[in-house]
Amino acid sequence: MTDFYATVFGAGPSGLSIANALSKKGKSVLLIDPYVSENAPGAPAGLVNPATGRRAKLSWRSRECFDALNRHLDELEQFADDGAQPIISRSGVIRPAINEKLADNFLESLEKYDWPKGWIRWMKRDEVTACNPEIAPNHGALYLNNGFTVFADRYLNTYRKFLRNKGVECRYEEASYQFNENSRTFSISIQEEHYSSEHIIIAAGFNAPSFKDWDYLPLHLVKGQIVHFEADEDLSWHHAVSSMGYALRRGKRELVVGSTYEHKFEGLNTTDDAYQRIADKLANMLPNISKRVKKIGQVAGIRVTTPNKLPVIGRHREIDNLCIYTAMGSKGLLFSEYTASLLADHLADNTAMPDELGTDRFHK
Numbered sequence: 001m002t003d004f005y006a007t008v009f010g011a012g013p014s015g016l017s018i019a020n021a022l023s024k025k026g027k028s029v030l031l032i033d034p035y036v037s038e039n040a041p042g043a044p045a046g047l048v049n050p051a052t053g054r055r056a057k058l059s060w061r062s063r064e065c066f067d068a069l070n071r072h073l074d075e076l077e078q079f080a081d082d083g084a085q086p087i088i089s090r091s092g093v094i095r096p097a098i099n100e101k102l103a104d105n106f107l108e109s110l111e112k113y114d115w116p117k118g119w120i121r122w123m124k125r126d127e128v129t130a131c132n133p134e135i136a137p138n139h140g141a142l143y144l145n146n147g148f149t150v151f152a153d154r155y156l157n158t159y160r161k162f163l164r165n166k167g168v169e170c171r172y173e174e175a176s177y178q179f180n181e182n183s184r185t186f187s188i189s190i191q192e193e194h195y196s197s198e199h200i201i202i203a204a205g206f207n208a209p210s211f212k213d214w215d216y217l218p219l220h221l222v223k224g225q226i227v228h229f230e231a232d233e234d235l236s237w238h239h240a241v242s243s244m245g246y247a248l249r250r251g252k253r254e255l256v257v258g259s260t261y262e263h264k265f266e267g268l269n270t271t272d273d274a275y276q277r278i279a280d281k282l283a284n285m286l287p288n289i290s291k292r293v294k295k296i297g298q299v300a301g302i303r304v305t306t307p308n309k310l311p312v313i314g315r316h317r318e319i320d321n322l323c324i325y326t327a328m329g330s331k332g333l334l335f336s337e338y339t340a341s342l343l344a345d346h347l348a349d350n351t352a353m354p355d356e357l358g359t360d361r362f363h364k
């Protein structure tokens with residue numbers, strides 16, 4: 001009998017969600033992350049939007065992902081203090097077609113995908129203006145009723161507290177693991193303390209490849225930066241705006257605008273070049289507002305992706321109780337609750353992982 005059923009390395013969206021999914025199944029979990037806390041700074045906002053990219057493609061298993069995420073958010077909001085700042089804003093997403101090509105793509109998306117009822121509709125130009133007069137001249141817009149903004153820093157900190165409250169052992173410290181061939185279990189060391197664990201789950205985001213057991217995966221790292229702005233007066237709308245870039249509302253005057261996709265980069269620093277590209281995105285989407293904001297912050301992070309642009313979740317090719325849970329790309333907020341339930345079912349109940357997510361696709 002081990003001290004823990006699973007030890008999860010990484011307390012970002014992936015690590016938190018798998019710790020939660022296993023804990024819900026009554027499994028004991030040790031959660032490790034030396035770089036965060038329950039009051040950690042982080043991205044001020046992120047977007048949950050099922051119509052992705054310039055083609056507004058319906059995202060992977062979106063209905064299941066939304067159902068899982070919404071159930072989780074209801075629980076998390078109930079847990080959060082009444083007086084605390086909100087962790088999400090369910091205010092929808094407008095995707096204005098600010099050029100003809102986008103309009104063609106967006107209209108095609110309405111026909112091409114099997115959108116669940118009530119999720120999406122077309123807004124004519126007049127309606128866009130009535131809804132938000134600051135939006136740039138456009139050919140109409142998609143409106144995603146169920147899209148929303150997550151205040152990512154508050155969300156993650158609240159989630160960490162929630163898990164600790166549920167009995168997950170949360171340690172914001174360096175730790176290492178060793179595999180014991182004889183018992184086929186793991187020893188976990190946190191400074192002078194030692195624990196045993198039946199499973200290890202690496203959910204360390206862009207640091208996953210630094211765990212040498214996983215250096216065979218073809219993970220691709222894409223740096224991204226966002227800029228946090230404050231307007232000179234209160235803003236009159238609440239929805240997210242997403243066109244070729246996005247602008248998310250926070251508080252009365254703040255806008256979080258993103259993001260860059262940097263395939264070649266040298267470090268996690270923020271850059272003036274990225275700032276300029278993001279300021280240009282804001283000017284393209286909300287031209288008048290862009291003249292009335294000042295920068296109050298800039299954040300850089302790294303997305304992990306795979307060749308099929310879907311997460312990689314499953315067991316190691318040789319040590320089958322060592323698992324990976326990463327490569328959420330730009331959809332960590334939307335995917336992580338549902339995909340965690342798949343991995344938890346796989347580990348605890350031996351269900352199969354979908355082929356398109358599993359590690360087997362890299363073992364063949």
Ligand SMILES: Cc1cc2nc3c(=O)[nH]c(=O)nc-3n(C[C@H](O)[C@H](O)[C@H](O)COP(=O)(O)OP(=O)(O)OC[C@H]3O[C@@H](n4cnc5c(N)ncnc54)[C@H](O)[C@@H]3O)c2cc1C
Pocket residue numbers: 009010011012013014015032033034035036045046047048203204205206207223224225226258259260300301302303325326327328329330331332333334
């Ligand atoms: C600029 C930008 C904008 C984005 N916008 C959005 C958005 O609008 N919507 C959206 O859904 N997604 C967005 N994303 C993507 C989203 O951030 C990721 O999908 C998500 O963070 C992935 O979660 P994760 O837990 O797998 O990885 P991460 O969030 O990277 O978390 C990994 C965790 O592992 C920890 N860790 C690292 N090394 C170790 C170690 N050795 N031991 C233990 N822990 C370790 C880290 O401290 C971190 O907390 C954006 C990303 C960027 C960069």
